[in-house]
Amino acid sequence: MAFELDIGFTSLAGTKDVNEDFAAAMLPEAGQAAMGAIAAIADGVSTGGHGREAAQTTVTSLVRDYFGTPETWDTTVALDRIIAAQNSWLAALNHRRHPACGLTTLTALVLRGHGYSLAHVGDTRAYLVRGDEVTQLTHDHAMDHPDLRSALLRAVGAEERLVVDYSQGEMQVGDVFVLVSDGVHRVLPAKKFGVLPEETAQAASQALVDAALAAGSRDNATAMVVRVLGVDDAGLQDLERGAQQLPVPPKLKVGDAIDGYTVTALVADNGINLLYQVRDATTRKLHALKALHPSRAHDAQERAMLAHEAWLAARMRTSRARENLVALHETPQASAFYLVYDWHAGETLQQLLDRRQPMGVAQVVSAATQVARALGRLHRQGVIHRDVKPANLHQGEDGVLRLLDLGVALSGREPEAARLLHAGTPSYMNPEQWNEPDPEPPDAQSDLFALGVTLYQLLARGKLPYGEVLPYQAGRYWRDPVPPSRHNPQVPIWLDHIALKAVSRDKKQRFETAEEFLLALERGASRPLTAPPPTPLVRRDPTALWKIALAVSVLLNVLLVYWLLFLPK
Structure with a gap:
């Protein structure tokens, strides 16, 4: 199933003159589908007058720079690098402005493969709606007191070192993620997020903001709704799960068939992996099938390493490095754990040397x-x-x-x-x-x-x-x-x-x-x-000086013995 999302957001100033909330989302461009999609919401701190700018620059830099990180990075690593850089920049500005006036909360969601990753600072929130169940995915970093809930314990730009909460989970078709500012979640109960309009994500976000304002919210009100209509190719965790659950195929012989592939030759057997040349019964094209040796079937680490190879090969498929790599061939509904690569005629440079x-x-x-x-x-x-x-x-x-x-x-x-x-x-x-x-x-x-x-x-x-x-x-x-x-x-x-x-x-x-x-x-x-x-000799052999000294000492002792025994007294 292709990766497909329906995203909508609404942000209104409410009773305030200035809207210091900011939200944005970005889908992958052509060739970057493996990076998934990112959505983020921020609520600028009004004290000091630069909260709007802080929220806007933080969200904008995050959603844009995320797609510039290597595809092989873990999503939380990519988010952490970008958020840390933005926080350092804001903190440096705030140290020159007393009191600090460019602070913001941040809640960012990345949907990638079959899972989601969440980064969170402050009191904006993220909810997951799955069926009839509503789950709050974030924890507010604010004072636990009715009169001090607007006092944040953490904010982007407040300190040189920022502690960010990260969480990850599995994503399913039909899931709905809701990101809201405190102007919404303070006046609406959590169950309200589970009865969203079913037309579009935009209609759902508008309904949440309207409901918050009607409930008496006196703050900026922002809501972003992300509906999952289709998931992408499997991520590393998905592949590892499949690697541990699927059986390892038995050692195949020429003529044997597996999932529509017919073995035409055994190419290599190193005791850990088996490599076959196989032919697709439908397209008649040749492929290379790589599987664990049956003797390694119960080795969880070997399974994990082969899953990592599959994930890495899939990630490289969308980068320029693919030009000099063998492409991984997708095999939906595989009955066993193996990898299928494209087959290329030719020979290795070692075969030329041999x-x-x-x-x-x-x-x-x-x-x-x-x-x-x-x-x-x-x-x-x-x-x-x-x-x-x-x-x-x-x-x-x-x-x-x-x-x-x-x-x-x-x-x-x-x-x-x-x-x-x-x-x-x-x-x-x-x-x-x-x-x-x-x-x-x-x-x-x-x-x-x-x-x-x-x-x-x-x-x-x-x-x-x-x-x-x-x-x-x-x-x-x-x-x-x-x-x-x-x-x-x-x-x-x-x-x-x-x-x-x-x-x-x-x-x-x-x-x-x-x-x-x-x-x-x-x-x-x-x-x-x-x-x-x-x-230099000393760098090639650190003991060279000792060896030379020993040789000189032996030579001197030999000369001394010769002098004592043979030279006239």
Whole structure:
């Protein structure tokens, strides 16, 4: 079912001269459907005379800036970042104006996937009407006294550090969310929100405001009504729930069918996941079906990690990063837990290396450029791939190089097991991840180091800069790598410098961002990089001084023994 809402709001000054309430809502633009929709209401504090401006700027900045946050962020994280920035700006203004005069309440609602997220400060309110039941979703931050209810305990702009209440819940078709200012909820009982007119959300909001004014409200009266007519694609929590409930398919053989897909080949079996090539019986198109190995069927963490991969792939589908990723194919009413991706003819760069079919320098630079561009887009979404290597780079027959396998990627919302996993291929992991006893967690530069190792390997005809590291070993970085041109004379000097910079033992010498890496590749020989300096012996081996001192001591003792025994007295 498509995401569909009916939103209406009404705001009147009532008996006051100025309306200091403000409300707004925004639906996603084309390509941003996964972000959902946002609605917000604010009630400016009249003391000081700038409450209207505070309410208007707070709501406007929130609903506009929300769609500028990465899709991979949790909704509450996105809201918190924006509200904190707005609060800091208002608080700074208020500190220069005594007394503080730009304060406002705020209640914001985001509907996304199958759930809702709520942010709340002050005494505006949010209600959920589900069937005949009316539930208040917010708690007033005001004095608990009949004569002091207008005295707020929290407000946007009051303090440099703002504590915001966040809550999340499941959304259903037919739900009605009602956001109101205190000019409405102080004079209307909660049950009134459960008997709204059924024509439109706009008619319902108008009816609430009219009822509040008729009941004697002496404040600004604002009401926003959001009716849920259709829900969007599943969010992460929805996918995790399905992952735990659906069965894992048995190991399939060629010719077996599942939900309209017929298995044509078993592509890979790593003991954790199974990857099949399947054909859609309706469209006759080929797809890749990924499922947990039956031996992992009872592993809740593996299920959660595969659900996270599905969520991440779906989020990337609406971003520019999708150009170099394999698209996730939706399978409604699946009878088991699995993922279906589009199938692309071609081969991985590892398969090219295994066939000892060398790539030309121009071809290698083109591949590295595409990967750097794809990583830049992932990193701007807050995603760390963690397993960049030739085996996960697929050169399609359509000329597009695609980055495979988001199974161990980090997004900030991955399961704890995935975050704690020392994931990746050892030969492509940066030195910082091997530091003992405190290894550094992977970051964007980890992906760039892995890309550098891949670039070096493709240029050096399969040679790795620091040699192959087996899974049960630790990385060895005791020497600086030799230039790729030592293994392949066709590699130009400028490309030597890029590869050596990318795989430098010193993190400070490497590329900091994918954009910097990409710029170096695009400039090429026109603006070459300088050769990275060699790593001093002491930095390569912190015990070098002790080893040298020991060697000198041994030599002196040998000479002393020789002198005592053999030289004439």
